[in-house]
Amino acid sequence: MKASPVPPLSGRMANRLPDRFNVATWFVDRLVEEGRGDHVAILCQDQSLTYGEVLRQVNRTGNVLRRLGVEIENRVLMILPDCPQFAEVFFATIKIGAVPVPVNTLLTVRDYTYMLENTRAKVAVVHADLLDSVLPALKAASYLRDVVVVPASSSHQIEAASGGRLRMQPYETLIASESAELTPADTCKDDVAFWLYTSGTTGSPSAAVHLHHDMVVCAELFAGGILEIQPEDRTFSVAKLFFAYGLGNALYFPFSVGATTILHPGRPEPATVFEIVRRHRPTIFYGVPTSYAALLHETEQGANAEMSSVRIATSAGEPLPASIFRRWRDRFGVEILDGIGTTEVLHMFIANRRGEVRPGSSGKPVSGYEVRVLDDEDRPVKAGEIGNLLVAGDSTCAAYWNRHEVTKAAIQGEWIRTRDKYHFDEDGYYWYEGRSDDMLKVGGIWVSPTEVEQAVIEHPAVLECAVVGVSDADGLIRPKAVVVLKDPSKATDELAREIQAFVKDRLAPYKYPRIVEFAPELPKTATGKIQRYKLRQAP
Numbered sequence: 055m056k057a058s059p060v061p062p063l064s065g066r067m068a069n070r071l072p073d074r075f076n077v078a079t080w081f082v083d084r085l086v087e088e089g090r091g092d093h094v095a096i097l098c099q100d101q102s103l104t105y106g107e108v109l110r111q112v113n114r115t116g117n118v119l120r121r122l123g124v125e126i127e128n129r130v131l132m133i134l135p136d137c138p139q140f141a142e143v144f145f146a147t148i149k150i151g152a153v154p155v156p157v158n159t160l161l162t163v164r165d166y167t168y169m170l171e172n173t174r175a176k177v178a179v180v181h182a183d184l185l186d187s188v189l190p191a192l193k194a195a196s197y198l199r200d201v202v203v204v205p206a207s208s209s210h211q212i213e214a215a216s217g218g219r220l221r222m223q224p225y226e227t228l229i230a231s232e233s234a235e236l237t238p239a240d241t242c243k244d245d246v247a248f249w250l251y252t253s254g255t256t257g258s259p260s261a262a263v264h265l266h267h268d269m270v271v272c273a274e275l276f277a278g279g280i281l282e283i284q285p286e287d288r289t290f291s292v293a294k295l296f297f298a299y300g301l302g303n304a305l306y307f308p309f310s311v312g313a314t315t316i317l318h319p320g321r322p323e324p325a326t327v328f329e330i331v332r333r334h335r336p337t338i339f340y341g342v343p344t345s346y347a348a349l350l351h352e353t354e355q356g357a358n359a360e361m362s363s364v365r366i367a368t369s370a371g372e373p374l375p376a377s378i379f380r381r382w383r384d385r386f387g388v389e390i391l392d393g394i395g396t397t398e399v400l401h402m403f404i405a406n407r408r409g410e411v412r413p414g415s416s417g418k419p420v421s422g423y424e425v426r427v428l429d430d431e432d433r434p435v436k437a438g439e440i441g442n443l444l445v446a447g448d449s450t451c452a453a454y455w456n457r458h459e460v461t462k463a464a465i466q467g468e469w470i471r472t473r474d475k476y477h478f479d480e481d482g483y484y485w486y487e488g489r490s491d492d493m494l495k496v497g498g499i500w501v502s503p504t505e506v507e508q509a510v511i512e513h514p515a516v517l518e519c520a521v522v523g524v525s526d527a528d529g530l531i532r533p534k535a536v537v538v539l540k541d542p543s544k545a546t547d548e549l550a551r552e553i554q555a556f557v558k559d560r561l562a563p564y565k566y567p568r569i570v571e572f573a574p575e576l577p578k579t580a581t582g583k584i585q586r587y588k589l590r591q592a593p
Contacts, residue, residue, distance in 0.1 A: 450470050515541070
């Protein structure tokens with residue numbers, strides 16, 4: 055099955071796609087067929103791959119996966135940083151009709167164990183730098199049979215990790231002898247294409263099930279409609295590929311038009327980001343509020359900051375404070391287009407436009423999406439009134455995997471409840487007002503207060519704990535743990551640091567409370583429920 059020609063889309067976009075449709079061929083094969091095979095697709099450190107090279111690597115990878123026994127609809131777990139192999143494995147898995155599941159590279163063994171069982175993956179693709187930390191989860195997985203290690207690590211490392219029923223093999227060795235031709239699976243536009251995990255209020259992640267048409271919808275509506283992305287663009291995203299935001303930014307947005315994506319597998323430290331921008335000259339820059347604040351701070355400390363190549367910048371993950379927008383615009387002459395998207399809707403559905411930014415707002419609905427703000431009785435609110443945000447659009451996930459009740463509560467017909475509180479003004483701009491649950495966005499990543507509280511309470515000195523989000527000097531949210539000790543006389547700065555380290559040892563490091571505050575008691579209702587809003591209001 056060759057890539058099907060796709061006409062310009064509008065209205066109910068998914069209905070405009072051909073019924074028999076494999077999205078991997080649309081994002082990779084189509085570009086080569088249209089004559090863009092020699093255009094650079096990926097820049098990553100000293101590597102450069104053209105679209106023709108990516109297609110051949112995708113095909114070889116797909117043949118490897120089939121040889122390892124991956125069948126249509128099987129899940130393949132991906133524990134990879136931003137690197138060319140991410141794109142190769144992701145699109146190869148989709149091309150053979152299977153389901154890639156890219157996951158956060160900063161998680162714990164407990165998290166990976168859960169995801170391996172939940173996906174029932176027979177094959178996992180793991181970066182060599184992460185292999186040692188992930189190994190206990192791999193060995194405990196019930197369904198896993200093969201681990202493909204990227205890049206080709208030493209035979210000693212793989213031999214040391216191998217054992218029992220698991221087969222561990224280097225990626226480059228596996229694909230070296232495979233054919234560069236691959237017949238795509240005969241999928242349809244409504245087949246499952248990939249999963250993305252999103253955190254829940256209890257800390258147990260749910261997999262949002264996305265279909266073959268979803269990425270095309272986002273690419274057309276946001277990348278095309280808001281960013282006006284062109285083949286000549288170069289994109290760089292601080293947000294990583296395993297996030298829904300980063301997946302669009304750094305993979306299928308540039309691949310939708312044959313542009314170039316700049317990938318960086320390491321941490322996006324400010325000095326590194328500025329060096330990448332100087333070296334590779336991106337024209338579209340994607341960040342999150344914490345990264346913009348860090349870059350501005352570095353600049354204000356005298357760093358050699360270079361952003362002259364950037365024509366457009368975006369932000370998502372958490373609300374962008376108006377002060378950061380103004381400081382960035384004044385320093386670099388580029389507006390940051392803030393917006394809101396969710397893992398469930400895949401990318402942004404409300405956003406600011408160039409020349410029409412209202413600082414501090416999320417902007418206006420992206421064309422192709424409908425939004426509603428309803429009160430707690432599902433009645434529309436008036437301008438200026440706070441309500442619950444719902445959205446309808448063709449990129450919304452089909453369901454949460456194995457979470458029937460959660461799916462029914464969230465997805466109602468064409469509408470999905472975002473669990474965000476919003477109001478809109480008379481001009482049609484939407485303004486974030488918080489969450490309808492207690493979830494926090496920290497550095498653009500969801501954090502469950504309940505999960506952090508449970509980790510803090512395991513410390514032998516702690517009696518009770520409540521975790522809330524508080525604003526820092528830049529207006530960004532940071533998790534604060536308010537702790538009641540068994541022995542209040544033990545409250546010291548040293549114990550606070552000990553509790554922080556204790557949490558880091560048990561959860562993904564980004565979840566630890568940035569502030570630990572001791573209190574004699576927690577505010578509660580008459581029924582014993584913690585009144586977190588009082589803790590958020592406390593100085």
